[in-house]
Amino acid sequence: MDLLPSADQEALLAGAREFLVTALPVDASRWRDRDAVEARALKEFASLGWYGVGLPEPAGGLGLGAAEEALLLAEAGKYLAPIGLLAGMLAARVAWSTGLQDVASTILTGECRVGLVIPAQSGNVQLIDATASEQVVVLDSSTLCLASCSAFHDREPQPSLDQGVTLERASQIIPQVRPCESSGATLYLHAVVLVCALMVGLSEAVMEVAVAHAKQRQQFGQSIGVFQAVKHPLADMAVRAEAARFQTMMAALSIADARPDASFQTHAAAVIAGRAATANAHAAVQIFGAMGYTQECVVHHFVKRAVLLNRIIDGRLKQIDFLIAEKPSL
Amino acid sequence: MNLLFTEEERDFRAEVRDWLESHRPPGIRPLDGRGMADYDIAWQRTQFEGGWAGIAWPVEYGGRGLTTVQQLIWHEEYAKAHAPEIGVCFVGLNHGGPTLIMNATDEQKRKHLPAILRGDQVWCQGFSEPGAGSDLASLRTQGRVEGDNIIVNGQKIWTSWAQWADYQELLVRTEPGSQRHAGLSWLVCDMKSPGITVRPITTMAGVAEFCEVFYDDVAIPLSNVVGGVGNGWRVAMSTLSFERGPGFMAEQMEAARLVEELIETAHTVRAPDGKRPAIQDDGIARTLGELRAEVTALRSMALAGISRADRTGTPGAEASILRLFLGEVVQKLYRAAMEIIGDESLVLSGWGQGWTRPYLHSFAYSMGGGTSEIQRNIIAERVLGLPRAR
């Protein structure tokens, strides 16, 4: 029993950090040229093998598991990685598990970019980052499917709250969607845990940004981090981030081992990580004062991404409903 | 990362389960009074005879010397078996004894360690004073060195179960005029010494859980100083560090069990509309779902804490994260229970039963062992590296 990364996993993470810090800086240079920066990063993720981290080696993957995927995405979440990374990992998994080896390999090599589709109210769907993609993963709570972007004929662009993605609305066109097999529920849990991992990274990174500001910003002749009204919300962020990280890793391990409580653990992770992302981002805005309210300050990107990630897994309330419907795990 | 237990660990779990199954004391632990202390001591003796006393203590001191993972298994099975809380034996086993192991002379160890394990010595902790709570270093109880003795005068307060204790870990100022952390000494105080007056204090939950202790020219032999005269702060810090660690698992498991019990309760009591079970009320269901997520996360955090301690040898300041979160979750749980049970919330329940008395008891969760505010200071300053106030 060990809930911390092994030496091999640490080495994997060190490589990931080295790449992420230059490929996806969370600063003005990123947003000025987002499309180009992220398109480049999405290609490089392919050469690093990220889309197939959890797939077996014969299928072109790295032969690791859900735990490594979660560790890596928690790192990527700190850098607000493009949604195409998550979508690509999920799409490769769906393609592989439904025997679409040709589709899988175009995703693994980065030739085929993937967006995300989530159900919206009144039978519509929302397409996230599908504009530059060929394929989309349809993320529904009962299953995951792959579809070609051309399956949605009435796509209508919408202003996106999160400036880091494009948003479109469409009516759902089921026939062209290739449904996957019985493993649908498992695939959904897998998707949820990966989103949780992104939220873990987000809640840690926004905390680090706020901590750095609290140390550096001086008022009343001292760092604002001396004041308990600043210090204590930061401590609460640390609690939420720690809870999110280890519950998410627990869920990822449960999925990797196909444990009977995998779905219990995963919905619990979604509830905890979903709150950590949102609440940490909210608290960070306040710690920055007026600066936190601007476009220029990075914090709003975290606020908006937290909203998006929670929505991708159908909202926290839905995850709570799933969890309360589970049998006790004791 | 992995969730796998080794074959030995699995065998160990089975052994623990069998033993607890057949030795766990029957009935409900008494609420208060001598009967409660006797119950706790008898249970300790049973554990001693079964070879389960001092599970975390090194074998050379009569303990079981379990690895942290084995301790985790013990606490998990302990909670599942509904074995009673440790009660009056807490201080001796969980921090008094370990402090002695780390800092005491051989003679001090011989005199106390085996007796603590057998349940023959109950210990209490005399650190807090009326003027020194969160700010422990401001303590003023005085110890004057006179010949072979230290003569103690002053007062301690909030000393849990002092009325049943044989010995006390007593922190006093032995250097006249010293300030703060300097000039303190950690003494083994025999609670039967002349000049000691113990006055129990009743909590809002109606239990005489802690006491005031007055010292009027109490003579304590110099040979009872642990770790040397003037080194009390260092020794006290080692005492406080033992309050953390895998023992925390027991509380987490208990919280998880209680959440499930509250969910069951919500299936039997009516929702506010009077028409359906409370669990069918969305607000109630979501509060319970959130609690379920939180106690589940607590377990994952506790496991991570064990992995961390295995790597570094100490629980670290991250232990404060667990403390703080546990306190919040437990209080939220009982506050939710009070709303869910409706008119039953007016009836005072027995100890360890129902929801109302434990609700009153839950206020202590954000105070004892360092308040939630102090935990936040520790997290902010030692985990996040924020500056201290001047």
Ligand SMILES: Cc1cc2nc3c(=O)[nH]c(=O)nc-3n(C[C@H](O)[C@H](O)[C@H](O)COP(=O)(O)OP(=O)(O)OC[C@H]3O[C@@H](n4cnc5c(N)ncnc54)[C@H](O)[C@@H]3O)c2cc1C
């Ligand atoms: C059930 C129970 C059992 C106990 N058992 C023992 C025992 O066996 N032995 C023993 O020695 N002690 C024991 N204690 C005492 C416990 O350690 C103290 O209650 C605790 O350290 C707080 O001290 P205080 O009660 O004097 O509160 P105070 O220190 O007076 O605090 C009052 C309020 O002010 C806040 N506060 C104080 N300082 C700060 C600060 N720097 N920053 C922000 N907020 C601050 C506190 O958080 C709290 O909300 C026990 C307490 C309880 C509740």
